[in-house]
Amino acid sequence: MQSKPLSTGNLPPDDDIEDLWERMAKIYGHKWVSSYGDADDGTWRAGLRGLTRKHIAHGLTKCVRGAEAWPPSLPEFIAMCKPTPQDFGLPNFETAYREAIRGCAINDHAWTHPAVYHAMLAVGRYDFKNLTDSRLCQLFERAYEIACRRVMEGEQLDAPIPKALPEKTTVMTPEAAQEGIRLLREAVTLKRNPKP
Numbered sequence: 001m002q003s004k005p006l007s008t009g010n011l012p013p014d015d016d017i018e019d020l021w022e023r024m025a026k027i028y029g030h031k032w033v034s035s036y037g038d039a040d041d042g043t044w045r046a047g048l049r050g051l052t053r054k055h056i057a058h059g060l061t062k063c064v065r066g067a068e069a070w071p072p073s074l075p076e077f078i079a080m081c082k083p084t085p086q087d088f089g090l091p092n093f094e095t096a097y098r099e100a101i102r103g104c105a106i107n108d109h110a111w112t113h114p115a116v117y118h119a120m121l122a123v124g125r126y127d128f129k130n131l132t133d134s135r136l137c138q139l140f141e142r143a144y145e146i147a148c149r150r151v152m153e154g155e156q157l158d159a160p161i162p163k164a165l166p167e168k169t170t171v172m173t174p175e176a177a178q179e180g181i182r183l184l185r186e187a188v189t190l191k192r193n194p195k196p
Contacts, residue, residue, distance in 0.1 A: 055081040115147035122161035
């Protein structure tokens, strides 16, 4: 279920900002009021534009669980409001990539997270065994980003991840295509009627 934007124009309602102010004052005590005053002057409300209540609640949770003695600045709080893959128990890319390389060869591998498994499947076991490391890394990175986004947005992982389009394609001219067909026909004819 997606959280709806806070209000028209994506600005948080005044009540939400007042609630945020009270909660921050309870978390940080006088340090909050000393830093930002008794009430928002509109700066925080404008800065939080586009964030949902769910995002702000996530930021407040990080404040409570964090070890920082001083309250965050507005940019720091905005960053805290946006969930990261690690907030969902997802391994970082390098760890996931190494696991996918190891796990693709083992049928009963115990995956650290289903997203790693589904990203590996999206690339394909064949490609894991046959592509160059640089190309494999690119394909897995894309598939893993999609899998992580699905986890973070509460979507199902078992839906297929679409294959990426190739970076470049070659377009054959009609003349070159005709020449290729002629060579294929010639090869087939030679195979059927080998010269003595």
